[in-house]
Amino acid sequence: MRSPSLLTFRMAVPMLALMAAAASAQTTRPSVAAHAAKIQPQMAIVLKEKESRTPAMRKMSQDVIYSLRAWKGRDIRKDLPKLRFENVVRRDGTVEIEMGAKVTPQLLQSLKLLGGVTAGVYPKWDSLNVTLPVRSLEAAAMLTGVKNLKSPGKWMTHTGSVQSQGDKSVQGDILRTAYGLTGEGALVGVISDSMDYLQGSANSGDIPGDRFSPLPGGDGTPGTGEGTAMLEAIYDVAPGTKSVFATGKGGEVAMADRMAYSVNFFGLRTFVDDFQYLDEPAFQDGPIAQTIANIVANGGLVFSAAGNHGSLRSGSSNVWEGDWVGGNNIDYGYGDRPFHQFPTRPTNLMSGDGDLRLQWNDPWGAATNDYDLVTVDGDLNITSVSADDNLLNGLPIERLAGQNGDSALVFRYAGVDRVIRLQYFGGRLETYTDGSSVGHAASASAIGIGAVGAILSPEREFQYGDEPRPDSADGPRRMYYDAQGNQTAPNLTLAGATTVVNPLLMGPDGIATTVPGYTTFFGTSASAAHAAGIAALLKQFAPDANATEIKEAMRLGATDLLIPGWDKDSGHGGISGLGAIKLLMEGRTQGVGGSNFTFYGSSGFDLTLDLGRPAPPNGLTLFLAGAGDLHIIGGHANPVAPGSSTTTVHIGAFSENSTGHATVMVVEDVSNALLAQFEVQKYPALAINGFGLNFSEVVGGARNVTATVGLTQPASPAFYFDIESSNPAAASVPTFSAVSSGQQTKNFVVTSHPVAVDTPVTIRVRKQGTTNPWIERSFTVKAPKPNSCVPNPTSGSAGTGVTYTLKLSGPAPTGG
The missing domain is CATH 2.60.120.380 (Jelly Rolls)
Incomplete structure (x- = not known):
């Protein structure tokens, strides 16, 4: 139209x-x-x-000049009979003007005195919209601070109960059914032409009335209703999100102003638009692109339809x-x-x-x-x-x-x-190049979305080899200046440009809506709406993720279409909801708190998996995968309950006495996200394979015995064992001891006690907490024997008393 x-x-x-x-x-x-x-x-x-031209005319655009000259009675076509021009003078003798000027109270008052009616005043951008009598154009042009007058910039949108077929292309259906996501808690700002036919979409349930608000005075009606079609596509993907609509009409600065107002008034941080002004600067950021840069710098996301301008590859640029x-x-x-x-x-x-x-x-x-x-x-x-x-x-x-x-x-x-x-x-x-994507949609801060036809026979997700629509705009964007007009490119040749990689992603078009004129919704407008819907689901899945993390998950998780990585026709590829979910999980998981684990026998052990964020409404199902001796080592991961961020992973073995090693991975069942990876070394059940005493007999109380317990391999963790003596009165032992973690042997002392007669004693050990057979070793606690009998004195005369001292080989027992 x-x-x-x-x-x-x-x-x-x-x-x-x-x-x-x-x-x-x-x-x-x-x-x-x-x-x-x-x-x-x-x-x-x-x-x-x-x-x-007069000095005033020199500030005007060509169409305004021709219209002014025609109003003055000049035959514009007299010497150029084939000339066409649009007479911008309305029937009431007025002209709509976009004026570049330093906005001051004096300027506004002067325009009013000239019969002007201002429709929008934007001091930040040195711009205003005013309707002036044609007779006042030259006088207005000469007012202090006025730099240029032009007719309002033209714009275009990018188009080319019903459920969008594109929903499957971006895997929105899987995100809703597998994870229970609806976009609850997300808020999306939609900018397009108008909200015509909204009531019909509400009546059919395609747009939930309680989750939608138009910007006051900004519904854009009457128009084509393309905004309604975009909202239907968003709600097909993310039925639980809330949205705010604003028309893009009124000029570049008006659209930029509405976006800024939506941020301040509604707290919007995510936008999608399919609006393009044809006069947006090609080689630096204009007002809309600058506003988007500010939104993104403050934690926002902006998805923009890349445009239906064709491409060099398709021969349609x-x-x-x-x-x-x-x-x-x-x-x-x-x-x-x-x-x-x-x-x-x-x-x-x-x-x-x-x-x-x-x-x-x-x-x-x-x-x-x-x-x-x-x-x-x-x-x-x-x-x-x-x-x-x-x-x-x-x-x-x-x-x-x-x-x-x-x-x-x-x-x-x-x-x-x-x-x-x-x-x-x-x-x-007829003669064309690449780089048809232009304006704010191709800026460094926006996420430009190109179009791939929704796959319908059968409906499926994007795959390698799917091709962009022939009219989907290509990149790259060539830039030479920053927003203030300072040169940033090395030089001002084509080769000297700084390039921006846009479009960034591809979404589906050729989808169904209930909106008249858009029952089959083509173009990058439909694609951008699907991107915003997926972003809403991702925000619900990862409410802690910032805008950069969401964008990077969508970018890196996309499905390559033409070549690996970015290319100027398909960007980073087709949007993949599961690819983004996978990266969001892998980027936040805290794993199981370690990377190397050892166990013995078949008892196994438990680990706690920490996802780093609560699980989605349907929870998560996990499984174990890996490489190595998995036929020996096994286990399972418990599901993660909705709202929980942790679960238990059990590692065990199928064989008590086997030895093996495996790299174990904990994987989310739907997206195949790798949530933890660690090494497991399994040994036969840890056992005592050596027990010895350093003496076979000792004199009770005179000498102790050192007992040594040896294990089949170094303990991990500490290995505890019980100790018993058959005759504690003759030889006492501690009730238990332990081989320290990393050690393979442990000594303990058997304390001997004096006995009256030689006494055999058995010392036994076994793994603590088990009914394993005792391992026994015996020795004898000997009774003391006389070693010497020494007289004192050793000599003397007859009648001298002599004391004899009897020395024993050890202490005498109690009672002598």
């Missing part, structure tokens, strides 16, 4: 129709000399008009972007003016009706070069002109309406060579 102020881009000109139009428009191409001869007198007329190549200079009576030479000729044939835009890489608002744009028919008659005074208005852009079969010519009025970008919105160019 097309009107004087807008272009709704569903599939405005079907691809086959464009190709047919291009074929029918083919004519014999004139030589450069013939071109110059035919164009020279016409361009002299164009330049004469440009040179004759609507853009030519490259270094200026000068053709012959032609003296039109106002000095030499070179024209650009496209690769094969000076002209570039247009297929389909659309809107043509020329930009070059000067800083926005501070252009230092002046380029002009004209279109000609097959006989080289000029059919439209855009020759603004770019040096005065500061805007490096020319704009005009195109027509099927006409060709574009680019002239340099003043200045030096620059990279030029010619883009035909709504149509196609």
